[in-house]
Amino acid sequence: MKNWMIAGSMIMVLSGCAQLTNYASAVKTPPPAALVGNWQTFGPQSGLVSDRAMGSLIIDSQGNTLDCRQWERVIAKPGKISRIEGELVNVNQQLRVMPLQLKGGELNYDSLVMRKVSNPTPACQQAWLNDRAQAAKRK
Numbered sequence: 001m002k003n004w005m006i007a008g009s010m011i012m013v014l015s016g017c018a019q020l021t022n023y024a025s026a027v028k029t030p031p032p033a034a035l036v037g038n039w040q041t042f043g044p045q046s047g048l049v050s051d052r053a054m055g056s057l058i059i060d061s062q063g064n065t066l067d068c069r070q071w072e073r074v075i076a077k078p079g080k081i082s083r084i085e086g087e088l089v090n091v092n093q094q095l096r097v098m099p100l101q102l103k104g105g106e107l108n109y110d111s112l113v114m115r116k117v118s119n120p121t122p123a124c125q126q127a128w129l130n131d132r133a134q135a136a137k138r139k
Contacts, residue, residue, distance in 0.1 A: 026091040028063040028080040035081070035088070035100060036061050039107050039114035040121075047111030055112045056124045057090070065090050066131055067098075067110070068124035076127035078135075 020026055036059050044051035053071035063081035067090065068074060079092035081100070088100045090109070101108040106115055120128065 020091065020095050020097065023091065023093050023095060026080060026082040026084075026097075029083050029088070030061060030063050031059055031081045031088065031100075032102075033061075034102055035059050035107070038117050038120045039109070040117045041112050041114055045112055054121065055110075055114065056120050057107070057109055057114060058120055058124065058128050059090075064132075064135070065092075066124065066128045067092060068120070068127055070121060070123055074123045074127060076124065076131070078131045 039057040039059070041048065041055040045055070048055055048069070048071070050071050053069065056066075056068040056070070058066040058068065059081065065079040065081060067077045067079060069076075077092040077094065077096075079090050082089055082091050082097075084091075084097065090098050090100055092098075098110040099108075106113050108114075119125065
């Protein structure tokens with residue numbers, strides 16, 4: 001276990017990735033207008049646990065995000081857009097940092113390819129509303 005942690009640290013240093021020690025240290029950045037909206041996977045993808053699973057990413061104009069995965073249940077992880085070493089990334093509250101790469105009309109994100117849709121799924125919409133309500137209470 002110790003060797004694995006040392007190897008992981010070395011890879012981070014050698015690859016030039018910034019390491020975040022807490023969620024608050026990631027500065028929220030308003031995303032480009034092209035990224036704002038609701039993104040969903042289409043068809044089976046190897047980055048999901050099942051051919052029937054769906055991935056969604058909601059991005060608002062202030063840089064708030066919700067990574068929402070659905071299969072047998074909904075897993076929703078709030079986050080924020082940040083710029084780390086010049087690259088736009090989504091940082092979730094578990095300190096997972098995932099690059100956002102827009103190519104044409106498709107978003108490459110966390111081993112997924114997503115397309116913009118008009119509305120999130122009902123379950124992800126509810127998770128988003130719950131997260132925004134919690135954020136308002138914290139202010």
